[in-house]
Amino acid sequence: MTFADLLAQLVNGLANASTLFLLASGLSLIFGVTRVVNFAHGSLYMLGTYGAIWLAEHLGGGALGFWSAVLIAAIGVAVLGALMELAVLKRIYGAPELFQLLATFAVVLIVKDAALLLWGPEDILGPRAPGLSGAIELAGQPIPQYDVLLIVLGPVVLLALKLLLERTRWGVLIRAATEDREMVGALGVNQVWLFTGVFALGSGLAGLAGALQMPREPASLGLDLIAITDAFVVVVVGGLGSLGGAFLAAGVIGIVKALCFAFGTIEVLGLTLNFSKLTLVVEFVLMALTLAFRPWGFAGRPLRGAREPAGSVEHVHTPSRKFWAIALAAAIVLAVLPAFVDDYTLVLATDCAIFALFAASLHFLMGPGGMASFGHAAYFGIGAYAAGLLAKQAGAPMLVALAAAPLAGAIFALGFGWFCVRLTGVYLAMLTLAFAQIVWSVAWQWDDVTGGSNGLVGVWPATWAADKTHFYWLTIALCAMAIAALWRVIHAPFGYALRAGRDANLRADAIGIDVKRVQWLSFPVAGAAAGLAGALYVYSKGSLAPDVMAISRSVDGLVMVLLGGVQTLTGPVFGAALFTWLQDEILRRTEYWRLILGLAILVLVLVFPRGVVGSLRRIVRGGET
Amino acid sequence: MTSETLLRASDLDSGYGRAQILYGVGLELRRGEVVALLGRNGAGKSTTLKTLMGLVRAKRGQITLFGERIDTLPPYRVCRMGLGYVPEERRVFAGLTVMENLEVARRPSRDGIRSWTPERLFELFPNLGRMRERRGGEMSGGEQQMLTIARTLMGNPLAVLLDEPSEGLAPVIVDEMAKGIAELKREGLSILLSEQNLRFATAIADRAAIIESGVIRFTGTMAELFANTEVRDRYLAV
Ligand SMILES: Nc1ncnc2c1ncn2[C@@H]1O[C@H](COP(=O)(O)OP(=O)(O)O)[C@@H](O)[C@H]1O
Ligand SMILES: [Mg+2]
Numbered sequence: 078m079t080f081a082d083l084l085a086q087l088v089n090g091l092a093n094a095s096t097l098f099l100l101a102s103g104l105s106l107i108f109g110v111t112r113v114v115n116f117a118h119g120s121l122y123m124l125g126t127y128g129a130i131w132l133a134e135h136l137g138g139g140a141l142g143f144w145s146a147v148l149i150a151a152i153g154v155a156v157l158g159a160l161m162e163l164a165v166l167k168r169i170y171g172a173p174e175l176f177q178l179l180a181t182f183a184v185v186l187i188v189k190d191a192a193l194l195l196w197g198p199e200d201i202l203g204p205r206a207p208g209l210s211g212a213i214e215l216a217g218q219p220i221p222q223y224d225v226l227l228i229v230l231g232p233v234v235l236l237a238l239k240l241l242l243e244r245t246r247w248g249v250l251i252r253a254a255t256e257d258r259e260m261v262g263a264l265g266v267n268q269v270w271l272f273t274g275v276f277a278l279g280s281g282l283a284g285l286a287g288a289l290q291m292p293r294e295p296a297s298l299g300l301d302l303i304a305i306t307d308a309f310v311v312v313v314v315g316g317l318g319s320l321g322g323a324f325l326a327a328g329v330i331g332i333v334k335a336l337c338f339a340f341g342t343i344e345v346l347g348l349t350l351n352f353s354k355l356t357l358v359v360e361f362v363l364m365a366l367t368l369a370f371r372p373w374g375f376a377g378r379p380l381r382g383a384r385e386p387a388g389s390v391e392h393v394h395t396p397s398r399k400f401w402a403i404a405l406a407a408a409i410v411l412a413v414l415p416a417f418v419d420d421y422t423l424v425l426a427t428d429c430a431i432f433a434l435f436a437a438s439l440h441f442l443m444g445p446g447g448m449a450s451f452g453h454a455a456y457f458g459i460g461a462y463a464a465g466l467l468a469k470q471a472g473a474p475m476l477v478a479l480a481a482a483p484l485a486g487a488i489f490a491l492g493f494g495w496f497c498v499r500l501t502g503v504y505l506a507m508l509t510l511a512f513a514q515i516v517w518s519v520a521w522q523w524d525d526v527t528g529g530s531n532g533l534v535g536v537w538p539a540t541w542a543a544d545k546t547h548f549y550w551l552t553i554a555l556c557a558m559a560i561a562a563l564w565r566v567i568h569a570p571f572g573y574a575l576r577a578g579r580d581a582n583l584r585a586d587a588i589g590i591d592v593k594r595v596q597w598l599s600f601p602v603a604g605a606a607a608g609l610a611g612a613l614y615v616y617s618k619g620s621l622a623p624d625v626m627a628i629s630r631s632v633d634g635l636v637m638v639l640l641g642g643v644q645t646l647t648g649p650v651f652g653a654a655l656f657t658w659l660q661d662e663i664l665r666r667t668e669y670w671r672l673i674l675g676l677a678i679l680v681l682v683l684v685f686p687r688g689v690v691g692s693l694r695r696i697v698r699g700g701e702t
Numbered sequence: 703m704t705s706e707t708l709l710r711a712s713d714l715d716s717g718y719g720r721a722q723i724l725y726g727v728g729l730e731l732r733r734g735e736v737v738a739l740l741g742r743n744g745a746g747k748s749t750t751l752k753t754l755m756g757l758v759r760a761k762r763g764q765i766t767l768f769g770e771r772i773d774t775l776p777p778y779r780v781c782r783m784g785l786g787y788v789p790e791e792r793r794v795f796a797g798l799t800v801m802e803n804l805e806v807a808r809r810p811s812r813d814g815i816r817s818w819t820p821e822r823l824f825e826l827f828p829n830l831g832r833m834r835e836r837r838g839g840e841m842s843g844g845e846q847q848m849l850t851i852a853r854t855l856m857g858n859p860l861a862v863l864l865d866e867p868s869e870g871l872a873p874v875i876v877d878e879m880a881k882g883i884a885e886l887k888r889e890g891l892s893i894l895l896s897e898q899n900l901r902f903a904t905a906i907a908d909r910a911a912i913i914e915s916g917v918i919r920f921t922g923t924m925a926e927l928f929a930n931t932e933v934r935d936r937y938l939a940v
Contacts, residue, residue, distance in 0.1 A: 246805060253795045253806045260793045263755055264807040265781035265857050 081218040083339045088215075090335025091328065092224035092293070095231030096286045098327035100304060101311035102238060102320050103282030109255040109318035110275045112174065113166055114503060116181040116632075119305025120188035121280045125154050125287020126296040127196050130203040133291065140207045151285035158280020162273050168683055170272075175449065179639035180682045182632060185301060186675030192298055194669065203291030210292075223292055230289070234282075235324050242320075251275060255318055283308075302628050306510065310360050313507040314367045315375050322376030330360045358518035361511040365496065368508050372500050411553050415546040423545050424617070425661050427552045429654040431613050434556040436637040436653035437563050437646060438606035444643045445567050446599045447579030448497070451506040452513025453607060453634045455493070456486040458626025460608025461615045462520060465533045468615075470526075475539040479555070479612050486608020487601035489516070494600025498593050513631060520623040532622030536615050552613050559606050564646050566602055575599055640678065706733045708861045708892050709754065709785065714763035716753040723749045724916045726763070729894070731861055736883070736893045738907035738924075740900065740938060746916040747896035748790055751863040754894075755787045756780045767861075784812065786859030790866045790896075792846040794853070796839030800830055803838055803849055807856040815858055815890065823852040826882055844875035851882070861892040868902045880905045900938055912937045 104118045132146035165180050209226060212219035242248035254261045254271055262268050287304070294300075311330060315322030337359055340352035355362075367374060415423055439453045463485035464478035473481070493512040497505050520527045527533070542548050566572050578592035615621045624630070633656065641652025659677070663670035709731040717723040723746050731737050741747050752758040754765055756777040765773040772780050781787065795803050804820050811817035824831030827848040833841065838849060847867055854862060867883070868876045876899070883906050887893065897903040903910065903924075910927045912920040920933045927934065 249798065249802045249805050252802075253798060256795045256797060257793055259757060259777075260789065260795075261806060262777045263757060263781060263787045263789070264853065265778050265809050266806065267776075267778050 081216065083336075084216055084218050085220070086335040086339040087332065088220050088224050088228070090331040090333075090338075091231075092221075092227040092331075093334070094327040094331025095227040096290050097307055097311055097331065098231050098324050099234055099282050099286035099289070101308045101315070101323045101327060102234070103279035103286075104308045105279075105312045105315070105318055105320060105323050106238075106251070106275055106282075107279035108312070108503075110251055110258075111162075111166070111170070111272050112258075113170075113177045113181070114174070114506075115279075116178060116305055117161065117184035117188065118279070118283050118308055119301040119303070120185050121154050121158055121283040122287040122304040122308075123192060123296070123298075123300040124157065124188060125150050125284035126203070126290055126294070126300060127192055127201070127287075128153055128284070129288035129291045130201055130296050131196070133204050138204070138207060143204065143207050147285070147288040147291070150288040151281050154284025154287070155277045155281030158283070159273050159277040161280075162276035165679060165683070166276075167269070167272070172682075173643075175443070175639055175643060176682055178449075179636065180679060182636050182639075183675040183678035183682065185305075185632075186671040186678070189298060189301060190669045190672035190675070194672075196296065198298065200295040200297040202295045203293075205292045227289060231324070231327070235320060238320055247271075247274070302632075306514070306628060307360065309507055309510070310364045313374055313504060314364050316373055317503065319374070319376040322374055325375050330363060333359055333363060354522045357521065358515050361514040361518075365508060365511045365515070368500060368504060368511075369496055372504060374504075408557070411557075412550070415549060420545050423549050425658065427545075427549045427613075427617050428661075429657045430549075430552050430556040431610050431617065432633075432637060432653040432657050433650040434559050434610040434613075435607055435634055436641070436649035437560045438603045438610065439634045440638050440643060440646060440649040441563050441567070441603045441606065442599060443638055444646070444649075445572055445575045445579065446596060446603075447576075448596065448599075449502075449506045449635075450497075450509040450603075450631075451635070452509040452511070452628075452631050453603075454626040454628070454630035455509075455513035455516045456490055456604040456607035457611040457614070457630065457634075458513075458516060458520065458623075459489050459604075460486045460611030461621045461625045462527060462533075462611075463608065464612035465536045465615045465621050466526070468536045469533050475542065475616060479609070479616075482612030483605035483608040486604040486606075486611070488604075490600040490604025490607075491597075494597050494604075497600070498596040510628070510631070513626060514628070517623055517626050517628075520626065527623070530623060532620060532624075533615075534620040536621065537619050538616045542616075548617060552617065555609060555613065559609055560646070560650060563602070563606055567646060571595065571598070636678065640681065705735075707731070708733055709765075709767050709894065711750075711754060711765045712763055714750075714753055714765070715761045716749060716758055716763075717761070718749075718758065722761070722916070724753065724760075727753075727913070727916070727918055729754075729911055729918070729921075731892050731894050733892055734887070734890055735908045736887050736895060736906050738903035738910045739894060739896045739913060740898070740903060740910055741896075741913040742898065742938070745913045747913060748865055749916070750913065751787065751865050751894070751896055754863055755785065757787075781857055781859075782809065784858075784860035786854040786857055786862040788850050788854045788862060788864045788867065790869060792843065792850050794838035794841070794846045794849050797837060799835050799837055800841075800849060801834050803853050804856050807853045809857040812858045812860070815860065817858055818855045820856075823855060826885060827852055844871050844878075847871060847875075847879065848882070855886075859891070861894070862886075864893055864895045866896050866898065868897065868899045876902055898938075900934075 100122055104115065107113060107115050107118070129146045129150035132149055133143055136142035136146055161184055165184070166177060169177055169180060206223050209222040212221050213225065242252055250261065250266055250271055254268060258268060311323050311326045314330070315324070315326035334356050337352040337355045342351045342353070414426060435457055438456070439450060442448045442450050460482035464482040467473040467478040467481055468475070493509065497508050500508055521530055523529065537543065538548050542551050574590045574595045577590055578595055611625065614625065637653040637656045638649040639652070640656055641648030641650065659674060660670055663673045667673065707730055711727060711729045714724055714727040715722060727750055729750070739747050739750060749758060753760050756772065756775055760773050763773070764771060767780070767783055767785055772783065795806065798806070801820060804823070829845055830848055830852060833845070838846060841849065851864070851867065867879055871879065880902055883893065887906065895903065895907060907924055909921070909923050911918055912933060914937050919937055920927070920930070
């Protein structure tokens, strides 16, 4: 590594930091005022990139075309953000935060397919900025002019936002609403417009960030999740609601990534360290470290009166005789199912069972535990890899692998959970995501052991279970047992302690429940269940790749739980089956399954704000409570 | 004395989620008077004020302000109609300066009252005038309490709901507060004051209502309250 290399990487890293800051500042503003964790923020960024490239093509070349494209794309995205707020979120501000989250997931799905529909699946390269495509000379190293512009733009936007927030009445109202929305309303401010305005501003910043990236990064359909995770990391590391913190965090992440690139592969004491491989994961490591030592990020403060994204308080229903009757009937139907359906349906039913267990394990943390996990796919993946590696590398028989997988899931969950329970709410959720991303990138990059991005192939069930029907029965039996075990734990003293901790942390502490400890121990329980689901998944597919624990799977899990409703254990089981079946059903008819699913979820959220099972229960019971 | 009723609540049921807290609460506030809503901790005073303001929804009953129904309006509309709310526990905006706290609540002037400006408020609360750029979070409890009152006045209200202004304040500050509130009354402001501190209430209130377990147990003038030792012993902590 020469000094010139380092300089080049640093400039690139700082330019990235600038767009990252624009993106994150928008998310931070929106969260600060509306307390909505807007997962669709990354989708808005993606639309900014696509929109700007498309506009630049149609507006003709030249600096005017380029910059109008950037501006119009940003404004267009701002308008879209405001529309999203008006059409969807405005109706559900009163609903539990997790439903708002679900609604924003639905928007993610819809936007992704809308982009696919409009711009196709191929990556699209953007034009270079006319007049700024050259380089300037710095220490003998060519530095792209455009990067320099971006590096300047970051602080300029920070300053502009600071002025807006501190020198205008609108800004003062936003800062007040960030602290105490209810009070702002009682003082005569119509928050409805405040919220819409903040959404427009925040979305516009995401759109601007995306549009500005057009010469540097091709538009692709994967940008949405990459952008949203990056933005979350910056916001959380910087401290929720702090623009200065976000600026600092974006800078630090940009520089650290640049250093990893610049170091490349170096030999230390005979060990070969490949730093460039670290770039995929370094921001998550940074986030985990920050949260472990500074739970509110660089510049954050504990949120006053912020509701945690937890399940709403609901009584636990002791199952009636009717429940057992229905459960028995369901068991019989499931057992005899193979006699009536073809192999295709059987495989689908197997998938449904596996994801029902996955969703139930996530529900265990979210519902009774009140801890939203954004990275639950980690335990699913760890189980899958544990089983796959034992089978492939050690030649272990299937039953051994199936037994080891939950153990592996539990051990990792015990470790990760120890850090996570020190935090609450969004911070906790983000730390779970960080751990998941770290595990994912290890699987992705540790070629020698995990097979890297190719993963492992040829992990087939033992001969006695190889038949589709047999494997189905095995899966159903194991999943039913595991779900029943979760149910048992929820209704045991441990489960009561967990819920007591969720509903009234201080009071539970006062009656002698060690809340943190109970919460911590709930992690391995959930991890074991997810690990088993992962192992079954590997054997049903015969192969696995790092995808099994990609962010999208964690998001799927959240959607399943929220779709069914977080209040009951039956909800997620039902939600998972519904999700898996719908996905397959729609996929067979149209390529645009996300669009349909997203719209369906939106309708569900707006019509059934308690999840399907929760709402049905209410309807059945005649609208009591 | 018969004068115009500004605020009237009748037969209010209210609470949080499934927990009902208020049962058939009725209250009346006339122009220019100070009514003290007295009761022990947890009796339902704050819930009453929040329900009047629309921060908590009444499940039953009516609330009228100048004869107009307000029980379905959002709080910001209630505020704009002329009802101010000063919360308990001094919810100042900690990250905002004194001037910014006042700015949040600024509303256009209203017929029939002299508009409040920061300068006029600093005459009423001279302490605040000396710390215009100080952040709410860096002020003492008494200063914060004055700021919450000043802030609400910036909306030029005709009537104010004042939730336990003396709570947790040193006796000297309480006296200062009482003077300030008496001054506001002279200006013609109508005040519904929730209190546990009987001495403080006596100093400024014309009438009193006593609430216990969400039910109004007594209404009358301060003189009547003092004459009625049984009521005082039963419902007011000494
Ligand atoms: N946000 C809330 N959720 C549920 N119960 C509440 C809430 N706030 C107050 N309560 C309950 O309502 C009752 C009355 O409280 P409050 O109106 O604050 O009494 P006071 O102001 O007279 O002390 C108390 O039993 C209290 O526990
Ligand atoms: Mg009170």
